[in-house]
Amino acid sequence: MKTDTGVSKNISDVESPQIVARQSLLLRQHVEYLLTNSTFYQQMFERQKLSAGDIRCYDDLQKIPLTAKADLENNEEQFLAVANEDIADICLTSGTTGKAVTFYQSSADLDRLATNEQFAFQLAGITCKDRVLIAAAIDRCFMAGMAYFLGLQKIGATTIRSGSSSLGVVAQMVQRFRPTALVGVPTFFLALAEYLESNGVCAAECGVQRLICIGEPVRSVDFSLSALGQRLQQLWQSQLYGTYASTEMATTFCDCEYGRGGHIDPELMLVEILDEQGQRVPIGEAGEVVATPLQVTGMPLLRFRTGDIACMHEEVCVCGRGGIRLSPIMGRKDQMLKYRGTTVYPPAIFAVLQQIDAVVNYYIEVFDKYELSDRIRVVVGCREHVDETVMFANQISERIAATIRVKPEVVIEKVETVRRKITQEDKRKPVLFFDYRN
Numbered sequence: 001m002k003t004d005t006g007v008s009k010n011i012s013d014v015e016s017p018q019i020v021a022r023q024s025l026l027l028r029q030h031v032e033y034l035l036t037n038s039t040f041y042q043q044m045f046e047r048q049k050l051s052a053g054d055i056r057c058y059d060d061l062q063k064i065p066l067t068a069k070a071d072l073e074n075n076e077e078q079f080l081a082v083a084n085e086d087i088a089d090i091c092l093t094s095g096t097t098g099k100a101v102t103f104y105q106s107s108a109d110l111d112r113l114a115t116n117e118q119f120a121f122q123l124a125g126i127t128c129k130d131r132v133l134i135a136a137a138i139d140r141c142f143m144a145g146m147a148y149f150l151g152l153q154k155i156g157a158t159t160i161r162s163g164s165s166s167l168g169v170v171a172q173m174v175q176r177f178r179p180t181a182l183v184g185v186p187t188f189f190l191a192l193a194e195y196l197e198s199n200g201v202c203a204a205e206c207g208v209q210r211l212i213c214i215g216e217p218v219r220s221v222d223f224s225l226s227a228l229g230q231r232l233q234q235l236w237q238s239q240l241y242g243t244y245a246s247t248e249m250a251t252t253f254c255d256c257e258y259g260r261g262g263h264i265d266p267e268l269m270l271v272e273i274l275d276e277q278g279q280r281v282p283i284g285e286a287g288e289v290v291a292t293p294l295q296v297t298g299m300p301l302l303r304f305r306t307g308d309i310a311c312m313h314e315e316v317c318v319c320g321r322g323g324i325r326l327s328p329i330m331g332r333k334d335q336m337l338k339y340r341g342t343t344v345y346p347p348a349i350f351a352v353l354q355q356i357d358a359v360v361n362y363y364i365e366v367f368d369k370y371e372l373s374d375r376i377r378v379v380v381g382c383r384e385h386v387d388e389t390v391m392f393a394n395q396i397s398e399r400i401a402a403t404i405r406v407k408p409e410v411v412i413e414k415v416e417t418v419r420r421k422i423t424q425e426d427k428r429k430p431v432l433f434f435d436y437r438n
């Protein structure tokens with residue numbers, strides 16, 4: 001994004017001078033701590049001939065190599081920066097994009113998590129008067145459910161730890177305890193509303209005022225609600241709040257009531273957006289989210305590559321808060337599709353498909369590149385009344401092209417065939433993207 005003077009702005013120009021000074025101090029302390037306690041970063045700094053004094057502010061981060069998920073896999077001990085007796089809790093990443101990684105938490109980290117979630121829930125308008133149902137796992141070493149619990153305790157809200165393993169159990173708790181807010185995955189909220197409906201209960205009459213959505217975006221890059229988001233709003237008659245977080249980041253971006261991108265507590269994380277060459281992009285341009293969580297002691301990280309694509313916003317939010325905000329996640333870096341010079345991510349195609357009534361389910365396949373494009377094939381399961389399949393396939397293709405300027409090949413299949421392909425036993429979520437590129 002260009003400023004009035006035509007100069008591309010950097011993220012460090014956006015925060016107030018007080019916050020920049022505070023972040024610089026926290027970064028220096030973070031680096032000092034790493035060089036005293038983290039074998040991985042001691043070795044990295046040695047290899048790069050860097051010392052603590054070289055990293056004094058946000059822009060200095062660019063001197064440091066990135067840390068990838070692969071660095072963490074099988075190397076947890078090298079990242080561990082506290083003594084064994086100071087490990088308060090052991091977390092595991094969900095392993096959706098690879099091997100589950102162990103994350104050791106000190107008790108200071110648990111306090112930090114609580115502060116982080118307190119900040120996020122307050123953005124979503126939660127107060128001590130709220131009753132919040134947590135439809136996320138607090139067991140199986142997941143960080144999320146525990147973090148929500150800790151944050152809500154800090155706010156003084158009442159928690160209802162339903163978990164998300166049984167629709168019946170959660171539906172019962174919604175009716176019995178009448179939560180004012182729910183925390184969970186959007187597709188779960190949809191299934192829950194449908195389950196309630198099938199039992200003669202209207203979700204909109206359950207008294208839920210807020211849906212705090214985790215794990216999947218409910219907004220598009222222009223901040224408008226996705227088809228799923230609109231459906232949830234309609235079914236629950238509730239305000240939707242999008243969030244973005246991960247175990248590695250240990251920090252949450254959360255929408256305020258205006259849903260104009262995620263705010264974060266600036267003392268808990270430094271964020272960079274990088275292009276494919278690893279260079280910072282100007283504010284407003286899309287790239288990979290790279291996170292440096294501050295004040296972490298158990299397994300502290302520097303410049304962690306999330307693999308998620310988003311962009312930053314700098315203008316003061318409608319809610320009056322300044323500082324950087326993160327757009328809804330556009331997709332995964334490794335799922336980037338190229339089409340005649342245009343870059344697109346699968347969720348943008350999914351968003352178009354979700355708006356078509358006759359479409360029940362779908363997946364995307366991508367094959368080896370033509371000169372400047374990937375061959376993108378969209379397989380769609382449709383309701384039975386669609387018989388003119390070829391014509392309908394063309395209509396879908398045209399509709400995608402009209403919305404995102406990418407015209408993929410569309411194939412209509414039986415709903416059951418698509419369902420079999422996308423349901424994989426070892427995966428929590430349906431698999432909607434198949435990459436056959438070399």
Ligand SMILES: [Zn+2]
Pocket residue numbers: 255256257258260263317318319320321
């Ligand atoms: Zn705001």
